[in-house]
Amino acid sequence: MPAPELLDPPSSSWSLRPDPLADVLADLDPTDLVLAVPVHAGGLPSGEDVAAVLQVVGLDVSEVQAAHEPSSEAGAVTRLQLVPGERAARTVLLVGLGDGAPDALRTAGAALGRAGRGRTSLVVAVSGLSAEGQAALVEGIALGGFTSPRWLGTDAKPASRPAAEVTLAGEFDEVVCSRAVTRARATMLARNLAVVPSNTKNPAWMAAQARVVGRRAGLDVKVWSERELKAEGFGGILAVGAGSATPPRLVQLAHVPAGATATTPHVVLVGKGITFDTGGLDIKPAEGMLAMKTDMSGSAIVLAVLEACAILDLPVRVTGLLALAENAVSGSAYRPSDVLTMYGGRTVEIGNTDAEGRIVMADALAYADAHLEPDVLLDIATLTGAARVALGRSMAPVYATDDALSDALVAAGRATGELLWPFPLVDDYRFALDSEVADVNHIAGTPVGAGSITAALFLREFVGERRWAHLDIAGVGRSDVDRGLLTKGGTGFGARLLLTWLEEMS
Incomplete structure (x- = not known):
C-alpha cells in the first residue's frame, strides 16, 4: 500500500500576529480554536499581559487562579472549557513555562502541540521571550503536534494531525520562528523515513527518496549502483549488502551555496543507512530485530539536514553521504573471519557480522577523505549498544579529534535539547583492534570493554588527518514512548543539533 506523506510530514501553517489579541481572535x-496562556513560576501573574489575555475571553485572572490553581511546571496543562456564547474561544489552555529556560519552553511547546492535534486553530499568547526561547517554543509546538505515519486499510481512521494553523500572538521574530520550523520539519522527515517498514524500505528505495528530496531542494545528487560500487572498490558496503536480495547503494548529496569560493567551509556528513539489520550470520535474537527498521536513522538525518541547508540557504558547503545496505542472512552473506578490502585498500578482519554499521561507514569516510576535501568530516549512526548502556536514551556520546569541534557540537546540542556528552578516543585501547591477518579488526578482539569507544577508534582509521567527529546515537535514535517531543520509533535526534552547529559555523 502507498506510503502516506513521508517526504512531506503533515504540519501546521504558521502566522505571527503582533496585533492586539482581541483583533487576532476576531479573525x-x-x-x-484553542487559546494558550502562559503560567509562570508562582502561578498566573496579575500583570497586565495575562490579565488582558484572559479578559478577552471573559475570564478574570484572580478567579481563574483561585479556582484552578494552574501548575507552572514546564508542560503542565490546565484546560478550561468555556460555555459557548459570544466568547472568542471555546477552549483555553493554561500551560506551565517552568523557569522559562529554552528546555522548559520546548517542553511547554510540545504540550501545546499535542493539545492542538486535530484542531483548526491554536493561538499562543506569549510575550517577552528571547530569540532562543522563541525558537525552543516553536520547535516544541511543531514536534509535539507530529504523529508517526501509519499504514492503514481503507476503512481505518487516520492518525490525528497537527493543528491546521498556529498563530503566535505577541512579539515574535519571523526569521527566528521560520528557521525553527525548518529545523523541526527536518526532524519530522528523518522520523518518517526511520519508521517505514523494511518490506518497503530497502537501499534502492532510500536512494530514490534521496533523489526526490535532492531534486526539490536543488541539491546535486549522485547514486552508486551495485555495479559502480564494485568498479570503484567499496568492499565494505558490498560485503554488508551481499546477503540481501536488494543490493546496496551509496548516495551523495551536495549543498553548494551561491557565491561559494575555495575558502567557503566544507563539511561532509556521513549517515549509517542499514535499512534492516538481522545481525547477519551472527544473527540477533528475535526481540532484538523489532526496532531494526530504524537502523538507517543516521542516513535519514543526513538527508533531512541537507534539504534544510538548502531551505535555510546556509553559506556553508555541505555534502551528505548515505551508506545504504541491508544486513541479511543467506548463502551469500559475509562471514565472521572474512577479510575485506575497503575503499582505499585497507583490509579489515570481520569479528562479528552484527557490527556492520561501522563497515559501511568506513567505506564512506575513506571516500570522503580521499576525494571530497572536507574541512570537517562528521558521521552519525545508531552504532553500538554500548552507547545506550553508558548514557541511556537522553544523551549521546560525541567523539572528536579536537576539543574545539567537540565543544561546538556540545553547545549546539545544549541549544536544541539534543544533548551530547564528550567521550574520549582512548589510544590505549587501540591495540584491541589489532589483527593477525589484516590491517585492522573491526571489533575489539581483546576484551577491553568500552564498545562505543573501540567502535569510534575503528572509524578513526578511515578519516586520515581530517578534523572528524562521530555521534553514536544508538540510545537516543529510537524512542519506546510517545511523550513530549518524542513519538515511538525513530527520533530524528541530531537533525536540529547539526543544523544549529552548521548555522553557527556560517
Missing part, C-alpha cells in the same frame, strides 16, 4: 472561528 478566527472560535468553535475549534
Whole structure:
C-alpha cells in the first residue's frame, strides 16, 4: 500500500500576529480554536499581559487562579472549557513555562502541540521571550503536534494531525520562528523515513527518496549502483549488502551555496543507512530485530539536514553521504573471519557480522577523505549498544579529534535539547583492534570493554588527518514512548543539533 506523506510530514501553517489579541481572535472561528496562556513560576501573574489575555475571553485572572490553581511546571496543562456564547474561544489552555529556560519552553511547546492535534486553530499568547526561547517554543509546538505515519486499510481512521494553523500572538521574530520550523520539519522527515517498514524500505528505495528530496531542494545528487560500487572498490558496503536480495547503494548529496569560493567551509556528513539489520550470520535474537527498521536513522538525518541547508540557504558547503545496505542472512552473506578490502585498500578482519554499521561507514569516510576535501568530516549512526548502556536514551556520546569541534557540537546540542556528552578516543585501547591477518579488526578482539569507544577508534582509521567527529546515537535514535517531543520509533535526534552547529559555523 502507498506510503502516506513521508517526504512531506503533515504540519501546521504558521502566522505571527503582533496585533492586539482581541483583533487576532476576531479573525478566527472560535468553535475549534484553542487559546494558550502562559503560567509562570508562582502561578498566573496579575500583570497586565495575562490579565488582558484572559479578559478577552471573559475570564478574570484572580478567579481563574483561585479556582484552578494552574501548575507552572514546564508542560503542565490546565484546560478550561468555556460555555459557548459570544466568547472568542471555546477552549483555553493554561500551560506551565517552568523557569522559562529554552528546555522548559520546548517542553511547554510540545504540550501545546499535542493539545492542538486535530484542531483548526491554536493561538499562543506569549510575550517577552528571547530569540532562543522563541525558537525552543516553536520547535516544541511543531514536534509535539507530529504523529508517526501509519499504514492503514481503507476503512481505518487516520492518525490525528497537527493543528491546521498556529498563530503566535505577541512579539515574535519571523526569521527566528521560520528557521525553527525548518529545523523541526527536518526532524519530522528523518522520523518518517526511520519508521517505514523494511518490506518497503530497502537501499534502492532510500536512494530514490534521496533523489526526490535532492531534486526539490536543488541539491546535486549522485547514486552508486551495485555495479559502480564494485568498479570503484567499496568492499565494505558490498560485503554488508551481499546477503540481501536488494543490493546496496551509496548516495551523495551536495549543498553548494551561491557565491561559494575555495575558502567557503566544507563539511561532509556521513549517515549509517542499514535499512534492516538481522545481525547477519551472527544473527540477533528475535526481540532484538523489532526496532531494526530504524537502523538507517543516521542516513535519514543526513538527508533531512541537507534539504534544510538548502531551505535555510546556509553559506556553508555541505555534502551528505548515505551508506545504504541491508544486513541479511543467506548463502551469500559475509562471514565472521572474512577479510575485506575497503575503499582505499585497507583490509579489515570481520569479528562479528552484527557490527556492520561501522563497515559501511568506513567505506564512506575513506571516500570522503580521499576525494571530497572536507574541512570537517562528521558521521552519525545508531552504532553500538554500548552507547545506550553508558548514557541511556537522553544523551549521546560525541567523539572528536579536537576539543574545539567537540565543544561546538556540545553547545549546539545544549541549544536544541539534543544533548551530547564528550567521550574520549582512548589510544590505549587501540591495540584491541589489532589483527593477525589484516590491517585492522573491526571489533575489539581483546576484551577491553568500552564498545562505543573501540567502535569510534575503528572509524578513526578511515578519516586520515581530517578534523572528524562521530555521534553514536544508538540510545537516543529510537524512542519506546510517545511523550513530549518524542513519538515511538525513530527520533530524528541530531537533525536540529547539526543544523544549529552548521548555522553557527556560517
